[in-house]
Amino acid sequence: xxxxxxxxxxxxxxxxxxxxxxxxxxxxxxxxxxxxxxxxxxxxx
Amino acid sequence: xxxxxxxxxxxxxxxxxxxxxxxxxxxxxxxxxxxxxxxxxxxxxxxxxxxxxxxxxxxxxxxxxxxxxxxxxxxxxxxxxxxxxxxxx
Amino acid sequence: xxxxxxxxxxxxxxxxxxxxxxxxxxxxxxxxxxxxxxxxxxxxxxxxxxxxxxxxxxxxxxxxxxxxxxxxxxxxxxxxxxxxxxxxxxxxxxxxxxxxxxxxxxxxxxxxxxxxxxxxxxxxxxxxxxxxxxxxxxxxxxxxxxxxxxxxxxxxxxxxxxxxxxxxxxxxxxxxxxxxxxxxxxxxxxxxxxxxxxxxxxxxxxxxxxxxxxxxxxxxxxxxxxxxxxxxxxxxxxxxxxxxxxxxxxxxxxxxxxxxxxxxxxxxxxxxxxxxxxxxxxxxxxxxxxxxxxxxxxxxxxxxxxxxxxxxxxxxxxxxxxxxxxxxxxxxxxxxxxxxxxxxxxxxxxxxxxxxxxxxxxxxxxxxxxxxxxxxxxxxxxxxxxxxxxxxxxxxxxxxxxxxxxxxxxxxxxxxxxxxxxxxxxxxxxxxxxxxxxxxxxxxxxxxxxxxxxxxxxxxxxxxxxxxxxxxxxxxxxxxxxxxxxxxxxxxxxxxxxxxxxxxxxxxxxxxxxxxxxxxxxxxxxxxxxxxxxxxxxxxxxxxxxxxxxxxxxxxxxxxxxxxxxxxxxxxxxxxxxxxxxxxxxxxxxxxxxxxxxxxxxxxxxxxxxxxxxxxxxxxxxxxxxxxxxxxxxxxxxxxxxxxxxxxxxxxxxxxxxxxxxxxxxxxxxxxxxxxxxxxxxxxxxxxxxxxxxxxxxxxxxxxxxxxxxxxxxxxxxxxxxxxxxxxxxxxxxxxxxxxxxxxxxxxxxxxxxxxxxxxxxxxxxxxxxxxxxxxxxxxxxxxxxxxxxxxxxxxxxxxxxxxxxxxxxxxxxxxxxxxxxxxxxxxxxxxxxxxxxxxxxxxxxxxxxxx
Numbered sequence: 001x002x003x004x005x006x007x008x009x010x011x012x013x014x015x016x017x018x019x020x021x022x023x024x025x026x027x028x029x030x031x032x033x034x035x036x037x038x039x040x041x042x043x044x045x
Numbered sequence: 046x047x048x049x050x051x052x053x054x055x056x057x058x059x060x061x062x063x064x065x066x067x068x069x070x071x072x073x074x075x076x077x078x079x080x081x082x083x084x085x086x087x088x089x090x091x092x093x094x095x096x097x098x099x100x101x102x103x104x105x106x107x108x109x110x111x112x113x114x115x116x117x118x119x120x121x122x123x124x125x126x127x128x129x130x131x132x133x134x
Numbered sequence: 135x136x137x138x139x140x141x142x143x144x145x146x147x148x149x150x151x152x153x154x155x156x157x158x159x160x161x162x163x164x165x166x167x168x169x170x171x172x173x174x175x176x177x178x179x180x181x182x183x184x185x186x187x188x189x190x191x192x193x194x195x196x197x198x199x200x201x202x203x204x205x206x207x208x209x210x211x212x213x214x215x216x217x218x219x220x221x222x223x224x225x226x227x228x229x230x231x232x233x234x235x236x237x238x239x240x241x242x243x244x245x246x247x248x249x250x251x252x253x254x255x256x257x258x259x260x261x262x263x264x265x266x267x268x269x270x271x272x273x274x275x276x277x278x279x280x281x282x283x284x285x286x287x288x289x290x291x292x293x294x295x296x297x298x299x300x301x302x303x304x305x306x307x308x309x310x311x312x313x314x315x316x317x318x319x320x321x322x323x324x325x326x327x328x329x330x331x332x333x334x335x336x337x338x339x340x341x342x343x344x345x346x347x348x349x350x351x352x353x354x355x356x357x358x359x360x361x362x363x364x365x366x367x368x369x370x371x372x373x374x375x376x377x378x379x380x381x382x383x384x385x386x387x388x389x390x391x392x393x394x395x396x397x398x399x400x401x402x403x404x405x406x407x408x409x410x411x412x413x414x415x416x417x418x419x420x421x422x423x424x425x426x427x428x429x430x431x432x433x434x435x436x437x438x439x440x441x442x443x444x445x446x447x448x449x450x451x452x453x454x455x456x457x458x459x460x461x462x463x464x465x466x467x468x469x470x471x472x473x474x475x476x477x478x479x480x481x482x483x484x485x486x487x488x489x490x491x492x493x494x495x496x497x498x499x500x501x502x503x504x505x506x507x508x509x510x511x512x513x514x515x516x517x518x519x520x521x522x523x524x525x526x527x528x529x530x531x532x533x534x535x536x537x538x539x540x541x542x543x544x545x546x547x548x549x550x551x552x553x554x555x556x557x558x559x560x561x562x563x564x565x566x567x568x569x570x571x572x573x574x575x576x577x578x579x580x581x582x583x584x585x586x587x588x589x590x591x592x593x594x595x596x597x598x599x600x601x602x603x604x605x606x607x608x609x610x611x612x613x614x615x616x617x618x619x620x621x622x623x624x625x626x627x628x629x630x631x632x633x634x635x636x637x638x639x640x641x642x643x644x645x646x647x648x649x650x651x652x653x654x655x656x657x658x659x660x661x662x663x664x665x666x667x668x669x670x671x672x673x674x675x676x677x678x679x680x681x682x683x684x685x686x687x688x689x690x691x692x693x694x695x696x697x698x699x700x701x702x703x704x705x706x707x708x709x710x711x712x713x714x715x716x717x718x719x720x721x722x723x724x725x726x727x728x729x730x731x732x733x734x735x736x737x738x739x740x741x742x743x744x745x746x747x748x749x750x751x752x753x754x755x756x757x758x759x760x761x762x763x764x765x766x767x768x769x770x771x772x773x774x775x776x777x778x779x780x781x782x783x784x785x786x787x788x789x790x791x792x793x794x795x796x797x798x799x800x801x802x803x804x805x806x807x808x809x810x811x812x813x814x815x816x817x818x819x820x821x822x823x824x825x826x827x828x829x830x831x832x833x834x835x836x837x838x839x840x841x842x843x844x845x846x847x848x849x850x851x852x853x854x855x856x857x858x859x860x861x862x863x864x865x866x867x868x869x870x871x872x873x874x875x876x877x878x879x880x881x882x883x884x885x886x887x888x889x890x891x892x893x894x895x896x897x898x899x900x901x902x903x904x905x906x907x908x909x910x911x912x913x914x915x916x917x918x919x920x921x922x923x924x925x926x927x928x929x930x931x932x933x934x935x936x937x938x939x940x941x942x943x944x945x946x947x948x949x950x951x952x953x954x955x956x957x958x959x960x961x962x963x964x965x966x967x968x969x970x971x972x973x974x975x976x977x978x979x980x981x982x983x984x985x986x
Binding site for chain 2: 710713746749827828829830863865867868869870871872873874875924926927928929
Binding site: 026031037038041042043045 | 116
């Protein structure tokens with residue numbers, strides 16, 4: 001995963017943005033299988 | 046093929062839950078027929094894949110919806126957003 | 135003392151003379167007393183040969199002629215004749231002429247047969263001839279006056295007339311009458327006896343009133359009223375003049391005639407209405423055979439006042455008294471305005487049958503010689519069930535007897551009929567059902583027997599019929615019906631091999647019994663759905679008169695098991711809307727039928743149901759749903775269901791939802807209360823359409839715990855206090871759901887703590903900037919906190935946390951705005967339920983009372 005951080009000047013409140021992505025391996029695999037399912041059945045999807 | 050023609054004609058759209066549906070209410074007979082056929086076949090392949098992967102079938106279906114909307118729909122075709130409105134790509 | 139020899143000699147010489155003298159005397163006496171001798175000889179012959187006593191007074195007898203003053207034959211003088219004149223040819227022993235001045239015949243009819251007392255055997259013998267043995271030409275016979283008296287149980291018939299048979303020409307006139315003009319018969323005959331004679335002329339007319347004795351004499355049932363007129367015109371068939379005349383000469387009687395009859399207002403005991411009938415045809419009487427090559431009969435009235443009957447056909451009768459039989463083949467068409475058969479009234483039934491009828495051995499047997507039809511325009515069973523479309527029953531052609539009518543029905547051989555009926559379709563409507571029901575009946579057998587008690591017992595057996603109705607959609611296949619009826623009572627058993635009902639319910643079977651007494655129908659049935667090993671009983675009654683009925687249903691508990699019995703095994707359509715269901719259902723209560731349709735008060739018990747219902751996963755759903763209308767499914771108002779957990783993307787728990795279902799397609803949710811993360815959730819009233827592409831429900835959330843929310847997101851190490859309120863819109867698709875920009879806000883200030891030590895690996899080694907950011911959260915006091923939440927149909931959920939406040943130990947409390955977004959999946963976390971969930975009391979009470 002690749003969290004990103006930005007820091008701004010102090011005259012305004014400090015703004016902190018934090019993005020966290022919780023990945024599951026199961027999902028990644030399923031994602032690929034679904035992709036091939038969709039692309040291998042052109043008349044169905 | 047029939048599905049693409051119907052989608053191009055704006056008669057059928059992709060739903061986020063992985064199935065197709067009529068964009069206008071009470072569609073003509075042949076469209077209704079096509080919708081139930083396509084959905085029945087999709088249900089079968091979703092159940093099969095979900096069974097193999099041990100993942101809830103609705104997840105497979107919803108993922109297929111994302112892929113289909115992203116990769117199969119051509120501009121101008123309809124899909125439904127999270128708040129249930131029909132939107133043109 | 136001995137005579138002197140010469141005397142003896144003289145005497146001996148004289149004795150031949152003596153013999154001749156005696157003979158001559160005898161001859162003289164014989165000659166003069168020949169009449170007495172002949173009379174004596176004839177009487178002896180008649181007595182010994184035929185056992186008939188007789189008296190004859192012969193006035194004159196010579197070699198060519200005899201005059202007989204009077205003859206009386208039979209113990210009771212059954213036949214008396216006077217001034218008879220015979221002319222005969224002594225050598226050829228043939229009689230040329232018989233002339234009788236007056237002949238009186240006194241016969242008796244004892245109700246069964248005509249008898250002339252002692253003369254019967256002789257008559258039978260004389261008439262038994264028939265092979266035309268004697269070829270001698272007939273003498274000419276002249277009967278100047280014939281007088282007939284016939285004693286019958288109904289009084290004496292008297293008749294008089296004359297007849298001559300002279301040189302092959304027959305001429306006769308005869309009239310018979312009964313006292314009080316009960317009947318009058320006139321016979322005029324003029325025909326020649328040779329084969330090549332001109333057209334014979336002759337007419338018989340018979341006029342009968344109801345109480346004439348001739349009815350039973352002619353073997354016809356005695357009417358109570360009305361009159362009948364019959365006449366026959368002796369006429370050779372147009373194309374074949376030789377086939378006419380009376381061939382007495384050859385000993386064979388041959389009579390061809392056109393006949394017609396007409397009867398007015400004839401009333402018989404069994405017939406509800408007087409009958410008017412007329413008919414005509416042709417008849418050829420030869421020896422003992424009466425051949426009717428064509429006949430046609432039209433009748434109105436009789437079985438029902440407006441019955442119109444037409445018969446056409448041909449017939450053949452064997453008149454030999456021992457082997458008396460009649461055979462006829464006819465086409466029958468009959469129409470009437472209406473007819474009743476038990477509780478069923480038929481409108482304008484029309485019969486079109488081709489029948490072969492056999493009367494022999496005291497029994498009438500009928501068989502359809504061609505496929506015939508019974509049509510009716512409409513029919514009604516009681517005032518409420520109507521067959522609106524015209525229907526046709528075909529009666530199959532067969533060689534077996536279909537209908538037997540014994541002359542004297544008794545226990546062993548009652549009046550009986552059984553016919554195979556061919557395929558027919560009926561359309562049945564009743565106010566209770568919105569659309570007609572079609573009954574397709576490919577074949578069956580109908581039958582009835584009438585015992586001596588006169589009460590008809592009828593049976594109807596139908597096999598592999600199909601019943602289809604559209605509202606509700608129901609198809610029942612290989613339906614067999616067997617019905618027995620007597621008088622107004624009827625018993626019926628019905629078996630449906632497979633039926634499928636609305637929303638794919640079934641395939642099921644049905645075994646039912648019913649009985650109909652007058653208008654009251656009582657029925658009970660076992661209805662099973664084998665795939666679901668479920669079987670339900672239905673018992674109740676229906677009143678054909680008022681159209682009101684009530685059937686109590688009882689479906690004992692059916693338990694669903696994930697991987698085992700599932701709702702889709704009960705109703706196929708549930709395959710798309712239910713998944714992995716566990717729990718138990720049962721149903722009990724009456725179905726009520728009346729003029730405006732079918733309603734019900736069925737309690738449908740749902741106990742500990744869990745699994746996926748449409749897009750929503752449920753756990754422990756309990757309810758007793760009152761169903762007001764079985765189809766389209768409609769519940770009573772304000773039904774309540776309790777549920778331990780409902781996963782709408784977020785875990786709603788301990789819910790009590792008020793709802794109503796209408797027309798099987800509309801689910802109206804009233805304001806309902808659930809809980810979430812130890813806060814209250816209120817569901818806004820909404821009307822959901824089954825199968826709609828997408829619809830939204832709005833959840834108003836009040837004071838849910840921030841800490842529980844973080845727990846849900848499994849952000850290890852992040853804790854916080856404070857409660858959030860706001861609104862969560864959920865979009866429901868048929869097979870999925872999405873949370874569409876939920877917005878929650880903290881009610882007031884609170885604090886957040888983040889313990890770096892517990893950060894998941896991904897964050898822990900994510901680089902300095904992340905570390906710095908997280909350290910800001912180590913002890914953050916917020917004064918404003920907003921949460922955005924989005925969940926896609928795939929389950930991917932994004933939580934946006936927007937906090938403004940300060941952390942005393944971060945830039946010594948300089949104001950910080952912190953935006954944390956967490957993306958991932960929540961679903962696994964949602965599956966666990968509430969520890970110690972209790973089904974609410976009000977629902978538990980209903981569950982207990984429903985399975986009494």
